Amino acid sequence: MKGCYLLLAAVASCAAPLRGGGGTRGGATMAERPPVRGVPVVEVVFPPHLARPDHAAEQEIVAAIARLWSPDFAVYTAACRQLVAAGETAVPYLGYFGDVPKELLPGHRVSVSRVVLAPILAALPSDRVGHALASPYAPVRIAAARAAGERGLVEHAPTLVALLDDPGEPTRAAAIAALRTLYNAYFGYQADDLPARRREAAARWRTFVEGGGDPGDAGR
Numbered sequence: 001m002k003g004c005y006l007l008l009a010a011v012a013s014c015a016a017p018l019r020g021g022g023g024t025r026g027g028a029t030m031a032e033r034p035p036v037r038g039v040p041v042v043e044v045v046f047p048p049h050l051a052r053p054d055h056a057a058e059q060e061i062v063a064a065i066a067r068l069w070s071p072d073f074a075v076y077t078a079a080c081r082q083l084v085a086a087g088e089t090a091v092p093y094l095g096y097f098g099d100v101p102k103e104l105l106p107g108h109r110v111s112v113s114r115v116v117l118a119p120i121l122a123a124l125p126s127d128r129v130g131h132a133l134a135s136p137y138a139p140v141r142i143a144a145a146r147a148a149g150e151r152g153l154v155e156h157a158p159t160l161v162a163l164l165d166d167p168g169e170p171t172r173a174a175a176i177a178a179l180r181t182l183y184n185a186y187f188g189y190q191a192d193d194l195p196a197r198r199r200e201a202a203a204r205w206r207t208f209v210e211g212g213g214d215p216g217d218a219g220r
Contacts, residue, residue, distance in 0.1 A: 047131040068100040095137025117143035142174040149178030164202040
């Protein structure tokens with residue numbers, strides 16, 4: 001339990017803003033309408049390499065995600081551990097149900113679902129991180145971008161550049177943070193900038209990465 005709290009506290013300091021990044025279903029945010037045990041989750045999208053678990057395993061994952069909304073520290077930290085143990089199989093479900101915000105300190109919110117995704121993606125082979133970067137779910141793309149930057153996965157730089165045009169600001173912010181970590185470059189890109197200015201800066205990043213990403217050519 002203490003270990004999970006430390007993980008939450010550590011990631012809270014670098015958590016992306018929660019605005020615009022949460023999943024929705026049927027017009028209501030999942031934070032308002034958590035999943036219920038026994039209900040089949042037929043809409044979840046899986047990457048090509050990942051098989052859907054059997055019904056019993058799926059319902060265990062869904063039930064654990066439901067417990068992330070619990071206000072009880074012991075309940076939601078136990079659910080964190082269960083989902084991390086489930087590994088990559090839990091990733092599509094965490095993305096599908098979207099962000100689970102917690103206020104760890106007054107005015108300091110963190111997405112518990114992104115916290116759970118971090119150690120899962122940290123343990124995946126590089127190609128699996130690439131699949132996560134292409135996920136239809138914003139929380140998964142955000143966590144994958146962070147993993148790519150933290151792990152130095154330069155091979156995913158073209159995908160990170162593509163994410164600079166993502167419709168969600170939190171995803172764009174995670175992508176540019178990863179690129180700056182990989183290359184120590186700037187090129188004037190701001191995730192919250194006007195669309196025209198973002199496109200110009202993203203084009204500079206694209207040219208730089210397609211040219212081999214020579215740090216000597218990097219605009220800072």
